[in-house]
Amino acid sequence: MTDEQAVTRGLAEFAAALTIDDLPADVVHQAVRCLVDHLGCTIAGSATPECEGVRAGIAALDAGDGTRTAPIVGTRRRAGVGYAALANGIAAHVLDFDDTFNPDRTTIHGSAPLWPAIAAAGEVIRVSGRAAVEAFVAGFEVQTRVAVAAGAGHYDAGWHVTGTVGHIGAAAATARLLGLSPEQTSAAIGTGATQAAGMKVVYGSMGKSLHPGKAAMDGLLAGFLARDGFTSNRATIEGHRGFLHLFSPDPVPAKALDGLGETWYLPRDGFKPYACGSLTHPPAQALIELRAEHGLTPDDVTAVDAYVHDYVKTTTGLTDPQTGLQGKFSIYHVLAVALADGAALLGQFTDERVADPALAKLRNRIHVHTDAAQGKDSARVVVTLADGRTLERRVAHNLGTPDNPMSDEQLGEKFVGLAAPVLGAARADDVAATCWRLLELPDIREVPNLTVPA
Known part of the structure; x- marks a missing residue:
């Protein structure tokens, strides 16, 4: 040889x-x-x-x-x-x-x-x-x-x-x-x-x-x-x-x-x-945490700005998903259900959930920005509230990744x-x-x- x-x-x-x-x-x-x-x-x-x-x-x-x-x-x-x-x-x-x-x-x-x-x-x-x-x-x-x-x-x-x-x-x-x-x-x-x-x-x-x-x-x-x-x-x-x-x-x-x-x-x-593309997990986690911490509802929020790895937009950038499977690869849908439901599990990625008119409107409030400072397991999310205040959450390593692993339990x-x-x-x-x-x-x-x- x-x-x-x-x-x-x-x-x-x-x-x-x-x-x-x-x-x-x-x-x-x-x-x-x-x-x-x-x-x-x-x-x-x-x-x-x-x-x-x-x-x-x-x-x-x-x-x-x-x-x-x-x-x-x-x-x-x-x-x-x-x-x-x-x-x-x-x-x-x-x-x-x-x-x-x-x-x-x-x-x-x-x-x-x-x-x-x-x-x-x-x-x-x-x-x-x-x-x-x-x-x-x-x-x-x-x-x-x-x-x-x-x-x-x-x-x-x-x-x-x-x-x-x-x-x-x-x-x-x-x-x-x-x-x-x-x-x-x-x-x-x-x-x-x-x-x-x-x-x-x-x-x-x-x-x-x-x-x-x-x-x-x-x-x-x-x-x-x-x-x-x-x-x-x-x-x-x-x-x-x-x-x-x-x-x-x-x-x-x-x-x-x-x-x-x-x-x-x-x-x-x-x-x-979460039951969706891994690239969407860091901003989803950040938004779910903000929602829980501040008791947010969609009516409270005028905009969500997510600063993410460049692959997020190229791989999960579907702006108008039509099916549950497509919703898994739409950062806009993932963040919409994170805000509306506080979850991104199986129930958030059905055809019916993706077709919900309220979620479609909410997806329009999601803005995604490529940020060279972010890795595939990190993100920064800024939420703008109806009263003009902003809330921010950074995730250095989202749950489930090697630097923040899920336990056996x-x-x-x-x-x-x-x-x-x-x-x-x-x-x-x-x-x-x-x-x-x-x-x-x-x-x-x-x-x-x-x-x-x-």
Whole structure:
């Protein structure tokens, strides 16, 4: 092998060799936290009309009556393992409430492409909880490092990074579960990479959640193909006309290997307290805090000025959303419901709530300004009152980000809030408890099998 193949080879060797004994305690615990958050989002997502449509489409292609089937989370249905990974990956992301790795110039929802692939593989081979953690960490570290190596140009060009690098991460995770050699893992990574896709133009539609679903499905396929002798180019990540060359105008391939196995990205993963695009969270938190502190109502406020990171306007700048999904990517709608409702949860992002004429008028009072002083997790909000006074709130690091993390207790409360309406309170508590003891499970099928509604 030549030095030109160093990145793909290095990632493959890392994924193939990783064991849970290599991992710091905070990395292992964060993997468990990711499962709790992921499964809550998936269960709640499964109850949406969007996901019912997905299941209908899958049923038209796959009756799910073969020997290799897996549960579709939150339902009594099963499908072929690939289609189950697709359905569960979509459900994990459809609410835009799932975990977010959010360095300065890129964004990855790390769990949605990985856990569905791991769970589906667990229906074909026996997978313990410890093995699942190994696979998740391998996939997470590989996909996020490729994203960082791709740099801002990849995100800014309009690629949905979760969809593109998620294919690579799911392939690496599946390869780890299967115990593939570095050479086979390289082939899996390459086969995942050549299927990579996902355009930001579909934000605000069901197309966005398709991306992690396809990443899970395609990465699962890539791992099993590699197991059975399927090959790929040995430099698919860094090679000429490879992933980084095609998907980014300014990649730095060496970043993919910098500190690999020593510096862990997983502890920097964040969790969402609000059911909308992560870039909207800092100003939403600031406005919700001001509303609570001063007892504000919409009638009290003539203007809201939000000073935010430049990505806020380019990624969540829809001024006139028409659907609940679009509302999640409208900073104007998010701040309108933050002021009107004091919340930004599932009920604030329905088609009916977005169409409310009072909210439409309130959106006109929201003004968004790019502020170079703000990071992706910070904001400054100024509220102008009808009596001429102004109120100001700064958020340095919004709740759920690595510098202001949600506690295990808060994640547990989020899980129950999402899962109980679908499963019932008692079953939701059982699923949460099972997730928290993931490392003790001899077979991860215990987790999805509990998500069938009571």
